[in-house]
Amino acid sequence: MANPGDFAYTVKQQADIVRIIGDYVKLKKAGSQNYSGLCPFHGEKTASFSVHATRQFYHCFGCGVSGDVFSFIQKIENITFPEAVRLVAQKLGIPIPKATYTSEGEAKEARLRGQLLDVHERALAFFQECLRRPEGARAREYLTGRGLNDEMTAKFRIGYAPDSGFLLRDRLKGEFSEETLRESGLFSWKEAPSSELRVPSKPDTALSSRAEHQVRDSGMDAPSRDLGSGSQLEAQGSKLAALYSKFRNRVMFPISSDAGKVIAFTGRTLATDEKSGPKYLNSPETAIYSKSKVLFNLDLAKEWIRKFDYAILVEGQMDCISVYAGGFHNVIASSGTAFTEMQAKLLGRFSKNVVVNFDPDTAGARATERTLGLLVEDEFQIKVLTLESGFDPDLFIRRKGKDAYGEALRHSQKYFDYLIERARAQFPVRSAEGKHKAVNYLLPHIQRVPSRIVRDELAHEIAQKLAIDSAVLRQELRHAAATRSGTAVKAPAESQITDAEKILVRALASARQMQANQEHVSMRDGAEEEFDPARQAAFVLRNENLHRGLATESLVESLLNASHEVADVLEVPSTESDRRMLASILLKEEEELTDEILEATVHALRRIHLRRRQEEVQREIKKPGLASDRNRLRELLAELERISRGLRDPGLAESHLAESRFLGDGPNDRNDGKNPDGKRKSA
Numbered sequence: 001m002a003n004p005g006d007f008a009y010t011v012k013q014q015a016d017i018v019r020i021i022g023d024y025v026k027l028k029k030a031g032s033q034n035y036s037g038l039c040p041f042h043g044e045k046t047a048s049f050s051v052h053a054t055r056q057f058y059h060c061f062g063c064g065v066s067g068d069v070f071s072f073i074q075k076i077e078n079i080t081f082p083e084a085v086r087l088v089a090q091k092l093g094i095p096i097p098k099a100t101y102t103s104e105g106e107a108k109e110a111r112l113r114g115q116l117l118d119v120h121e122r123a124l125a126f127f128q129e130c131l132r133r134p135e136g137a138r139a140r141e142y143l144t145g146r147g148l149n150d151e152m153t154a155k156f157r158i159g160y161a162p163d164s165g166f167l168l169r170d171r172l173k174g175e176f177s178e179e180t181l182r183e184s185g186l187f188s189w190k191e192a193p194s195s196e197l198r199v200p201s202k203p204d205t206a207l208s209s210r211a212e213h214q215v216r217d218s219g220m221d222a223p224s225r226d227l228g229s230g231s232q233l234e235a236q237g238s239k240l241a242a243l244y245s246k247f248r249n250r251v252m253f254p255i256s257s258d259a260g261k262v263i264a265f266t267g268r269t270l271a272t273d274e275k276s277g278p279k280y281l282n283s284p285e286t287a288i289y290s291k292s293k294v295l296f297n298l299d300l301a302k303e304w305i306r307k308f309d310y311a312i313l314v315e316g317q318m319d320c321i322s323v324y325a326g327g328f329h330n331v332i333a334s335s336g337t338a339f340t341e342m343q344a345k346l347l348g349r350f351s352k353n354v355v356v357n358f359d360p361d362t363a364g365a366r367a368t369e370r371t372l373g374l375l376v377e378d379e380f381q382i383k384v385l386t387l388e389s390g391f392d393p394d395l396f397i398r399r400k401g402k403d404a405y406g407e408a409l410r411h412s413q414k415y416f417d418y419l420i421e422r423a424r425a426q427f428p429v430r431s432a433e434g435k436h437k438a439v440n441y442l443l444p445h446i447q448r449v450p451s452r453i454v455r456d457e458l459a460h461e462i463a464q465k466l467a468i469d470s471a472v473l474r475q476e477l478r479h480a481a482a483t484r485s486g487t488a489v490k491a492p493a494e495s496q497i498t499d500a501e502k503i504l505v506r507a508l509a510s511a512r513q514m515q516a517n518q519e520h521v522s523m524r525d526g527a528e529e530e531f532d533p534a535r536q537a538a539f540v541l542r543n544e545n546l547h548r549g550l551a552t553e554s555l556v557e558s559l560l561n562a563s564h565e566v567a568d569v570l571e572v573p574s575t576e577s578d579r580r581m582l583a584s585i586l587l588k589e590e591e592e593l594t595d596e597i598l599e600a601t602v603h604a605l606r607r608i609h610l611r612r613r614q615e616e617v618q619r620e621i622k623k624p625g626l627a628s629d630r631n632r633l634r635e636l637l638a639e640l641e642r643i644s645r646g647l648r649d650p651g652l653a654e655s656h657l658a659e660s661r662f663l664g665d666g667p668n669d670r671n672d673g674k675n676p677d678g679k680r681k682s683a
Helices: 007-014 017-022 069-077 081-092 104-132 134-145 150-155 167-172 178-183 205-217 230-235 298-308 317-325 341-348 362-377 393-400 402-410 415-426 432-447 452-466 470-484 499-517 533-544 553-561 576-586 595-621 630-647 650-654 656-662
Strands: 034-037 049-052 057-060 159-161 187-192 239-245 250-256 262-269 280-282 311-314 331-333 353-356 381-384
Touching: 007 069, 007 081, 017 049, 017 057, 017 069, 057 576, 069 081, 081 104, 104 134, 104 159, 104 167, 104 178, 104 250, 104 262, 134 159, 134 250, 150 317, 167 239, 178 187, 178 239, 298 331, 298 341, 311 317, 317 331, 317 393, 341 362, 353 362, 362 381, 362 415, 362 432, 381 415, 393 402, 415 432, 415 452, 432 452, 432 470, 452 470, 499 533, 499 553, 499 576, 499 595, 533 553, 533 595, 553 576, 595 630
Parallel strands: 311 331, 311 353, 353 381
Antiparallel strands: 034 049, 049 057, 159 250, 187 239, 250 262, 262 280
16 A cells, blocks of 8 residues: 555656556557556456546456556566565656565565576576687587577577586575575476585585586486475475586576566577487476466567567567567567467557467467467457478578568468468368368367457358358357357446436545645635535535435445545445445546536435435325324424425525436436426427
């Protein structure tokens, strides 16, 4: 929570939530103060995520999530509140004081992430240094052979991990604890009896060398499983023989977050022996790295993707680097892993247009189809770039040149044209059986298309190209569409809230807006006071209880009783349903709140309040046996007369039109636009 006077409050006052969220969600203007986009927290096809520029909060009408700039950063980056404050401050260029945390667990978690980022920066510098040394000669030859010059090598911060199990450890162990090094994913270790060699905590060159030979002799150069935390090891009653580098004799490609922080590595082996392990070795998942949430090169490509409004998606790092070096800077890679839904959402922050260029072999084609399915569901506009057989993007550019790649890029196919060609190639459509198999192959892909209109157009196109009856195919599509229903997140049902209630809530909520933006100064020199809707609404409600019995009663009560120390209006409601109700009301402000509108609203509420009391008194008068209680009957009749006089009050009578607008006439009072004599009013 950001309170006046603290650092978080200062940052929040300077943050533009539209710009901050705009780095993650593609927002479009949707009113004078609102911006809308696809919610990054749940799958949706129609934009239900809104950001209010003036009140500086967001709300999703689909999944109900809402909050301020810090809660958004917390949720989307999966970090703590203090880390979110620091990240927003960094985006704004605000000097950051020493961090404070709400619990020791939160502090430990944040410290670990910070230390792991530092470990990776130190490891990156170490690998880059090793690439420049004599022992990095073979790695340099490899990079030159792959067409990378010094400029591209430096651009992608490529390095070399030496053929040693201990050099990196000895470089880092003076700065970081053994626990941190284990958590980094850069090291492996094996269990060993306590009687075997244990490497001391302080560097000792001779002992390190002797230990390395023992590791090699014992077979520890072979890939070994990574163990868990130190507490787990102790529970197993075993000790660590030594930490040793996971990456050895490998060209190192750093993997960065979209913010440019190094969070993992991919190492390409230079060895050819059986003990060298896999050709490409990736960092395991850590507290700062989750492969399903990262796109390689997004940190360098994101501004180009925004500029050109499309991305080129390839599989491997070398493919990505070669395409980038060829001048196509809007390229990203899935890093050789299966493309995920979270990666699709990450890419969707920057553009909804993508050209998929995976390897054309069988495995690559299957990966392309899986990727297309995810992108189709997220409503991307997709094209597929298919290169000649035997060529991946890296090899194609090196052999045929960047101009040839650019030409191929311009002739990329629409994604369903690509799939139809695949279906025709796999299942000859000359026979009924072939047509049946081709349709079954295409149906799962069509089923993912959210738009019924697009599905119908696809049915017509596919029917033509496969020479089948379009009516039959549409029948199959209708069946497929039926299986899709019910999967989308539905917006929660909203209470029937009158316009008058919404205006009252807006008026009370404006107290937080004034408090955040300026100090209210009462005029004492005889001039007219500044209009203060929150003060006026609160005065009436506290004295007359006009909110009793309304759908917004609990929300209004929370706003009336809120402490002035709470600056964020969304932190005021005590229940989640009231918070959603408040966000919904504030995001649909359509007109400026004026003294006249507030006065008309209060009159309308007074009138309905009197009507309700009138009905209560009339019901009590009709109760059997009341005639014998003459005193009570006189009191009720007198009250009924006072209510009738109140309803005949000119001020309340003039507010009848306002009531029609804000509340709606009751069924007994509606005259369908006629005068009291029953004649139609003139226009």
